Amino acid sequence: MSPDSKKLFNIIILGVSFMFIFTAFQTCGNIAQTVITNLNNTDFHGSGYTSMSIIYGVFSASNLISPSVVAIVGPQLSMFVSGIFYSLYIAVFIQPATWAFYTASVFIGIAAAVLWTAQGNCLTVNSDENTIGRNSGVFWALLQSSLFFGNLYIYFAWQGKTHISVVEEDGDLEVQPD
Template sequence: MAIIYGVFSASNLVSPSVVTVIGPQVSMFLSGILYSGYIAMFIHPFTWSFYTASVLVGVAAAVLWTAQGNVLAINSSDSTIGRNSGIFWSLLQFSLFFGNLYIYCAWHGHVHITDHDRRTVFISLTVISLVGCFLFFLIRKPDPDSSSRSEVTESLLQTESTDGSTDSSSPPGLCSQALDAFVKACKISVTKEMLLLSVSIGYTGLELTFYSGVYGTCIGAMTHFGSDAKSLIGISGICIGIGEIIGGGVFGLLNKNNRFGRNPVVLLGLITHFVAFFLIFLNIASDAPLAPEGGTDLKAFITPSVGVALLCSFLLGLGDSCFNTQLLSIVGFMFRDNSAPAFAVFKFIQSIMAAVAFFYSNYLLLHWQLLILVIVGFLGSVSFFAAETVAESKKRDSDYDSI
């Protein structure tokens, strides 16, 4: 995970150039192939292939997320970007539900996972992922003459020579486009809008690490949950997935016409997370993240409850969907003309903070990790509200110009 997120962070610096030069669909396909290779590696894992695949999938992740953000932006209008972001996030999080449910049902009660068990799972996942890669080519391409055409098309048009011919295939043209995308990403990273959003984006990176890595470990380390403590990690993942799916679907529908704005959804996400953090503080022992393999016998402030633990998993997923759907929406809206560089900056900030959280989670007790999340979450929400004010002002100016 450290290798993946480290390479992921660095690769976001060049991913806009890759997407600009080869286009978003090809970028998604090639990145997906690398993801499939990473999954297939688990069929017969070796040390060298494991670490090599981790490096490659880190590069693929940066290109894939940048290209997906670009496709989401160019296939949405101002009135549909919120809805489409919600639908995208919901579909993405179905993996948490079905993946964990399958593993729980297939491996429940297994003391030892055999080679046959492992191969069956990863062969299935490899085939499914390869099918998904080829489905990328079925995504529609927007009319290049429409107002929502991508910056990729625009950059190609700008390479036309004085006699009207296009020189986009020449090496100087490609280098120019790649350099232009990199420069745009650097400029976007220091704009007022992105600086305001960076705190919120950074918070999603911190809590991504918490719900995907730390919290499941904490549940599995609680000996008071009995012999099924380890299997509860899978159930926790299912509950997180349900929260993500419900959140993405509901908030996508609420944002169909952007009637209520993004601020109420982010505020709901903040409240949801604060409730989850408080319950986790009461329910889970403070040394759970650092407990040895045998687990911890300590209690927090209440008798450890499996129901409360799984409720917190659901709330973590629901709150995460609140933040991510609205961030995808506002970034796609505010940086429509430069969506690939903008989403690269988005994932760069998020992955850097996720890597930081993976580092400190190995050393800090649970209550200190929760305190960091509370402080950064509050600051991130306030900064998002400020960014939304700027976005609304931009939308009013755009509507006035169109009139």
């Protein structure tokens, strides 16, 4: 494999990885308030809107320190650890607790700043002046397809259903018709 082919392969792997992370995260973010509204749990008092505000507020502030973190830890490890925090945020919905939901929102805000800084580093390292446009396009096309796949899943999984309720047999959340 030539060095240029290897760099393009790295960009494709980067884009596919982000597509998977953000298919889960953006879909979760899009439906969070709907899921929360339908929880029959009096102990949970979280808000999807407040969570997103926390995430993006912390994300904005954390951009001041993220270049230092990526420089010290390295871009690959930074992206790996950040991806774990994205997974933990999504996992909070398995057994919702208000404190865990908002704590995960803070951590994902920090992780997002580190993730996007490391992504920029990887994109730059694997590009030159002749390939940066193509590589950026490939990465962003793969990343943005996450919105398509996540929303397509919700469309088919929730088609004709308007209410989420707990199924008594196993305690899992299930979308059901009214």
